[in-house]
Amino acid sequence: xxxxxxxxxxxxxxxxxxxxxxxxxxxxxxxxxxxxxxxxxxxxxxxxxxxxxxxxxxxxxxxxxxxxxxxxxxxxxxxxxxxxxxxxxxxxxxxxxxxxxxxxxxxxxxxxxxxxxxxxxxxxxxxxxxxxxxxxxxxxxxxxxxxxxxx
Amino acid sequence: xxxxxxxxxxxxxxxxxxxxxxxxxxxxxxxxxxxxxxxxxxxxxxxxxxxxxxxxxxxxxxxxxxxxxxxxxxxxxxxxxxxxxxxxxxxxxxxxxxxxxxxxxxxxxxxxxxxxxxxxxxxxxxxx
Numbered sequence: 175x176x177x178x179x180x181x182x183x184x185x186x187x188x189x190x191x192x193x194x195x196x197x198x199x200x201x202x203x204x205x206x207x208x209x210x211x212x213x214x215x216x217x218x219x220x221x222x223x224x225x226x227x228x229x230x231x232x233x234x235x236x237x238x239x240x241x242x243x244x245x246x247x248x249x250x251x252x253x254x255x256x257x258x259x260x261x262x263x264x265x266x267x268x269x270x271x272x273x274x275x276x277x278x279x280x281x282x283x284x285x286x287x288x289x290x291x292x293x294x295x296x297x298x299x300x301x302x303x304x305x306x307x308x309x310x311x312x313x314x315x316x317x318x319x320x321x322x323x324x325x
Numbered sequence: 326x327x328x329x330x331x332x333x334x335x336x337x338x339x340x341x342x343x344x345x346x347x348x349x350x351x352x353x354x355x356x357x358x359x360x361x362x363x364x365x366x367x368x369x370x371x372x373x374x375x376x377x378x379x380x381x382x383x384x385x386x387x388x389x390x391x392x393x394x395x396x397x398x399x400x401x402x403x404x405x406x407x408x409x410x411x412x413x414x415x416x417x418x419x420x421x422x423x424x425x426x427x428x429x430x431x432x433x434x435x436x437x438x439x440x441x442x443x444x445x446x447x448x449x450x451x452x453x
Contacts, residue, residue, distance in 0.1 A: 217406045225403040232399070233418060235392045236425075245419040248400055250409040268407065274417060281419075 202263030348433035368438030
């Protein structure tokens with residue numbers, strides 16, 4: 175199996191596990207992987223990734239710490255989207271129109287696949303998978319400090 | 326760059342006597358007031374469709390409006406790539422301990438910052 179195929183296999187598992195999901199895009203280190211080969215003809219994938227990344231950049235203006243808000247759920251009429259900032263890379267899920275409750279259920283299933291996906295992305299990019307950054311709780315500490323100053 | 330932060334932009338100063346009435350239906354006004362009273366909600370902002378802050382309170386009072394005005398633009402550009410030409414009804418930023426929801430109302434957008442609760446009580450269900 176090619177390295178690229180191993181990333182796609184994790185993405186297919188995510189889609190298979192969540193029946194509402196009809197397309198996944200994962201990106202890391204300028205490489206993009208998708209379960210839908212035709213997606214590159216249908217949408218401007220680079221623009222979508224830039225918009226998604228910029229959502230997280232903007233949230234940093236809230237000064238809650240880099241790690242605080244790592245997931246965005248967008249509800250539209252025809253689709254819903256989940257954008258997840260991983261420890262490395264970004265995952266975008268396009269789903270059927272779902273409500274917040276369904277998103278919450280989906281989160282639980284999604285978390286199972288994040289580490290394998292990160293590992294596959296690192297290996298596909300030629301990096302040592304042991305280089306995954308350690309998880310940090312700095313963000314939530316920083317936000318708690320802001321809140322404590324308010325009360 | 327697909328966006329520009331607008332911290333330096335002048336924030337419109339509205340006459341509070343008619344500010345929210347122009348943007349909210351009576352039902353929305355009641356619902357907004359109810360949500361703001363919820364203990365878990367620690368920040369609130371009401372934005373016009375143009376991204377101007379109509380009113381705000383609580384945490385990051387001066388930050389929620391400008392940040393979200395930009396996020397809504399990005400979100401709608403994102404959706405447009407997938408053929409979504411309508412306004413985005415709801416944006417949820419999910420954090421470890423906090424969540425921020427932006428909700429489309431009839432003529433405005435409301436943003437709530439809340440502490441996450443454990444258990445079934447969830448104030449944002451009422452507006453989503």
